[in-house]
Amino acid sequence: MIRLIVIRLQGLEIVLVNPEVIKTVGEYKATEECRSLPDNRYYVHRPKIVKVKGMILDGTITTVKGRDLLASCLCHEIDHCDGIMIDQAGQMLTE
Numbered sequence: 099m100i101r102l103i104v105i106r107l108q109g110l111e112i113v114l115v116n117p118e119v120i121k122t123v124g125e126y127k128a129t130e131e132c133r134s135l136p137d138n139r140y141y142v143h144r145p146k147i148v149k150v151k152g153m154i155l156d157g158t159i160t161t162v163k164g165r166d167l168l169a170s171c172l173c174h175e176i177d178h179c180d181g182i183m184i185d186q187a188g189q190m191l192t193e
Contacts, residue, residue, distance in 0.1 A: 103175035114152030121149040128170045132184040140188035144170045
């Protein structure tokens with residue numbers, strides 16, 4: 099089975115095949131949305147810093163280190179690969 103994530107964030111594009119979190123540091127409460135569940139926002143506990151190992155499209159194994167928003171994005175997309183939706187990972191924000 100192939101797991102694939104694509105992240106485009108602030109001019110950065112990350113494409114990783116079979117990503118796995120290999121290190122986390124700290125934790126904070128993030129506010130996230132998901133295109134799979136539009137019009138809802140969730141509080142989610144995410145690592146402050148995350149290191150992810152995966153393969154890029156040319157077959158090279160690499161690591162990506164993300165902090166704050168990028169760390170949240172990496173974890174969010176890897177959650178999708180693991181079958182975890184944001185409504186299972188977090189608590190809906192009520193306004």
